[in-house]
Amino acid sequence: MSQQGAARMEELVSLCARRGFVFPSSEIYGGINGFWDYGPLGVELKNNLKTFWWQRVVREREDVVGLDSSIIAHPRTWEASGHAEHFGDLMVDCRACKKRFRADQLDEAEPCPARQGTSEHDLTEPRSFNLMLETRIGASEDAAIRAWLRPETCQSIFTDVKRVREAARQKIPFGIAQVGKAFRNEINPRNFTFRSREFEQAELEFFVHPAEAERWFETWRDERLRFHREIGFAKSRLRTRPHAKQELAHYCRAALDVEFLFPFGWHEIEGIHQRGDWDLRRHTEYSGKDLAVTDEETKEHFLPMVVETSMGIDRTCLALLLNAWEEQPLPDGETRSVLHLHPRLAPVQVAVLPLAKKLAEPAGRLAQRLRRRFAVFYDEAGNIGRRYRRQDEIGTPFCVTWDFDSETDGKVTVRDRDSMAQERIAAQALPGWLVEKLEERP
């Protein structure tokens, strides 16, 4: 990462902690590497992203239904998926300093602290290290079974596919979508929330006839790119990267990453994969249950193929913050820190500010009325310019000021975050005006 990039990340991490977007888990105990907590603004941003994804991928479609499966599944799930055996990195240990490194990242390793005078570690042969977090379930030591925290949310979609398809009365082509936590014991968590040990995914597994897999892969690629543009990503910071044949995972027939230009380089925020029938074939084999479907017209009995779209929620939130964040020079020579978040995603949609403390009562009443429909922040402390800046920094699209005229003319001043333009609007008409503005597509 460039020095400038590192400085930018450091500033963002600081802003996120100070304003309550994201900060280290268990901070008072010194934190725990790879775990993050979302504060009052972070949880709203994350929820808005998840809700909008659910809206576009599930609610608005006739051919997709939702699922919320348990984080801990039957361990056979991970034997069938291959994770129990193969999911991990090749690792080497230093016999001197006892540190462990990824075999493919050795050039990044610092000199061995236990062998001063030489910069070299005393390394073992590479061996595989499983990234799944393990636990034990059950009451007695004898009867306890080893189980894993899921490293991805999609496998339960495969194991539940028959039950869900029948209950939802769906036919091929159709999809099952899920949002939820997953866990990986990353060797080296890094880049803020980009690579952490506990993270959230929004995954869709779309089941199709083998002859239509290619077409649906393209459809979902276009659909998902439209989504990323809809949530406001700048074209210059978003790209797709198809995987070369030799890059493909064993279960994959085609893959494409949606990448964002982070300060630490281009990195994946979503993966779109044509998984073939790998998953259903394996789970059929391991469970002895037939997961194939029969075409009612042609009587063809076949394993559907799967097109997957898998978005990292934490990564996308991080990308959204970086994409939106500007240190903007103003005409008066000052600089403002502003998050140009899409109004649909902004943690606070409207701030209500009385111009003076003696106007607190009517302004407070207005805020309370708006709370029924919008995410509202009420702030009466400090001069109005400072209060605008505080809202700019957290990405609040609209500030509504109640002033001395409001008492007589029933109007309020609405300030736009991006243009900083101000407009007088009747307080009565405000909810309707806001609904329209917040739902506008960019």
Place this chain on the structure above:
Amino acid sequence: MSQQGAARMEELVSLCARRGFVFPSSEIYGGINGFWDYGPLGVELKNNLKTFWWQRVVREREDVVGLDSSIIAHPRTWEASGHAEHFGDLMVDCRACKKRFRADQLDEAEPCPARQGTSEHDLTEPRSFNLMLETRIGASEDAAIRAWLRPETCQSIFTDVKRVREAARQKIPFGIAQVGKAFRNEINPRNFTFRSREFEQAELEFFVHPAEAERWFETWRDERLRFHREIGFAKSRLRTRPHAKQELAHYCRAALDVEFLFPFGWHEIEGIHQRGDWDLRRHTEYSGKDLAVTDEETKEHFLPMVVETSMGIDRTCLALLLNAWEEQPLPDGETRSVLHLHPRLAPVQVAVLPLAKKLAEPAGRLAQRLRRRFAVFYDEAGNIGRRYRRQDEIGTPFCVTWDFDSETDGKVTVRDRDSMAQERIAAQALPGWLVEKLEERP
């Protein structure tokens, strides 16, 4: 549980699996005891409950903010909270059959299978069994730390309280709310989703001046009872049960359970607790960080007291289904199965049904328009009576039928789930009509 109650539970479990509300996790591998998956309808019901809780507890209040902390926290958290040492049940093992039992539930134990001819187990002395699920975090065996999956969501609220209060610029009294997963290695998961090993909580920790703790306990009790009535619980199946002094947990100064009448008896769906300053005192002690606050006016420096409201999401969903479910005899001698869910919580808000297949196209267009704002199910299969029944059984409040007249008069027939009354409404006016009906309070 009575025979009748058991039969009712069995029927509900079957309905839930068949219609895709809830079914065993990893069903194709024989399930995993204490873990459940929410299907297409279940996830919508659960999300609607969580969203409504968030609306009432966080969004509409000026004095509550949200949090989304990691499931795995620094292990010191659980030492400070007392869970590492004390969280568990007293257990006894049978030396003969190796089974383990809760010491306080021994009378429920069946005869020992390893000592035939005698009904008695050969039991050890009771010893404590920790209910937290354990895992290990970190790359190398040497450096790995033991960690636990949180057994409750509230502790991170306490450890994050200072960061959140400052970032959100809140003052006492104020609250922090969180919805999320928690895990307990229950000895004996039972009663469907009522007692499972992976579950979801919606918790609020409200921080107050010690002199105001009693008043806020009462305020939140009333607030939460209003919520449970708002989501439609029948008065006859809801009660509060204050804990007697000797029942109180060590951290508790007062406690009250909100109980629902399940087929297996009165059981808690939410707990309301006055936790005193126990938590903040312990975390201050264990972290060395001062979690007290200073009153700006009086300069008093004190540890706030905590009023907690803790709702079990899975239990409340189960209670909602039982509360809503009726096998209703009809005038024609038939019986219909109907879920009288509050329209706000119903997984499907409106079903669109063409009267005949040849009307599929305009009906489909209407469904697609409605999908932008509502949870819609489109169904063209089977006679209209059967389609009504299918919607009744999943609690869809409104069925909209597109018939041959609709083509000419632009009107549709809207059927009400509960009264089964039908009404002609202009298709144009339908969205507005639905918004009004869905937001009506009961």
